Amino acid sequence: MTPVDLSTTVLHAVRRAVREDALRAPVPARVRVERTRPGGRGDYASAVALQLAGPAGLAAREVAEILRDRLAGAPGVAGVEITGPGFLNFTLDAATGAAAHRALVHRVREQGERYGYGDALAGQRLLLVHAREVRAAVTADAVRRLLAAQGADVCVGCDGEPDPDWARLGVRTEASDDQAENPIRPVPAGDTAAGLLTRLGPDAARWGLLRAAGHDRAPLGNELIAQTEANALFRVRYAHARARAVVREAARLGVAVAASGEDIDATGAAGLLALLDAHPAVLAGAARHRAPDRLARHLDAVAAAFFDFHDAAPPLPVGDEKPSAAHRSRTALAEAAGTVLAGGLSLLGVSAPEHL
Template sequence: MTPADLSSTVLHAVRRAVDEDALRAPVPARVRVERTRPGGRGDYASAVALQLAGPAALPAREVAEILRVRMAGAPGIGRVEITGPGFLNFTLDAAADAAAHGALVRQVLERGTRYGHGDALAGVPLQFSHAREVRAAVTADAVRRLVRAQGAPVRISCHSTSDPDWARLGIAVDAHGQPPVAVDAHGQPPVPPAELPTEIRPVPAGAAAGELLARLGPDATRWGLLRPAGHDRAPLGGELLVQGAGNPLFLVRYAHARAHAFTLGARRLGFTSDPGRAVCEEPEALALLAVIADHPAVLAAAARHRAPDRLARHLEAVAHAFFDFHDAASPLPAGDEKPSAAHRARLALAEAAGTVLAGGLSLLGVSAPPYL
């Protein structure tokens, strides 16, 4: 059971309690669950009962008990406990959790770089507009990729003629010219508001595309422009080219290359990946599985909020989790050790991580070379 699955299970319990008139409170849009801290009980915890206590006019522990009885025995949950003033603590069913983890890895490997793509924005035509400025153009292009991955048709316009160097950054513009004014002479919208383009306006890069390409190349330029939030200045110095763990772009691409190297190494040793229960035995594997499971939600949120930086930061989290896993439990046997079920399962998880990294980089317009 992933954190998203557990959140949905808790939310279902809240809805059920409200429908049964056991709880009189508004149903939240989502329920937050997080891993328990060291010394805490169970695998995950939620403060939803404390959040609902006020609106329900009930003590938080009583709200927690109402929810606990409605989650006991739910698939994937082994035990639900109440601690402190009303925290719900969840211990997952190990057997069901292991099966879910194997299914997650298989899903990633089957869908490939399209894992996490969905239809959340299907049928919603979107229009974006931006100034003749490189960061705005790169951001609009990344937003186009993200919303298309969620099923939306997209059209992008630039206020004036495109910079010819943008083509070297993979940028395409559908139309040129200023978007229509927001109101006419009578103060009324000249077109339905939904048809007005959304303006993409990050803090300008302070340099032209040609200069950035000459100094950094296309991949580092795009990453440097997209990694910071749009309201922050984009650092565009030589640190983007450093081949070290302190450079997030290098870290993400190197993690992808290492995952590829594991596949080649296993092939030389005569075995292939196979998701299985053994993948769930190491804490580092569980942490990597958790960030992989978060990938679809991250893509949907990045598309919805027009925020490619969310995806970039998520890829960094996947890379960090991959290297923790890489250091703790190698997918390749050491010395004269024979490949085991654990090695095959770890290899499958490493390949899934590499797949997520490749797919995410592609949506940012950044290449994911198999070798660095």
């Protein structure tokens, strides 16, 4: 069971409790589950009972007990314990978790860089209209890509004459009169496309324009081209390049990537697996809220989790170590991480080099 699966399972329990009139509270849009902190109980925890206690007019522990009763025997959940004021703590079934990890990695490898694409917006025809300003133009272009990845038919229009230099940033304008109009109005960049291209180049300029939320000013200093760990763009692209290098080196050493039926060694990989599993929801949310910054932050988190996994469980044999099933599965996970990073960068209009 993945974190998204668990969140859905708990949400179903909330709906059931409301339907049965055991709980009188509005059903939340989603339930947040998190890895249990060191010293905690079980594999995951949720504060949903504390969230519902006020509206339900009940103590949080009483709400937690109502939900625990409806989670008993849920597929993939080995046990549910209540701790503190009303936290739900979940212990997952190991066999179910292993199957979910296998399915997740296989799904990413099978779908490639289109992993996370969907048809939730199929049939919608949208026109994104932005000001004659470089950040608005790049943001509208990224939102167009995100919406199209969810099945929408999208065009982009400008309030004035498009700047010819926008094309060098990957922006295209193709207005249509028969589509619902959606304004894109981020805080202006305070610079021109020509100026940003001269200082930063297209990739760093796009990342800098998109990484901050639209209501915040976008930092566009030379730190965006620094080859250092402090630069989020460098971290993401370096993680992608490193993941690709793992796959290349594995092939050279004769380490085959794990087949779809093989277990995935989750040593040091819980955070990475959770983020890969959440990727489709992140893409859908970024499209729905017209917020490419959500995807940029998600990619940064995937990169950090990849390095944590890489350090905790090296994917390749070290020294005289013989290749094993664990190495095959870790190589498959590295490949999946690289695929998600490449696909996400592509949706932001940023290149993903194989070498850095």
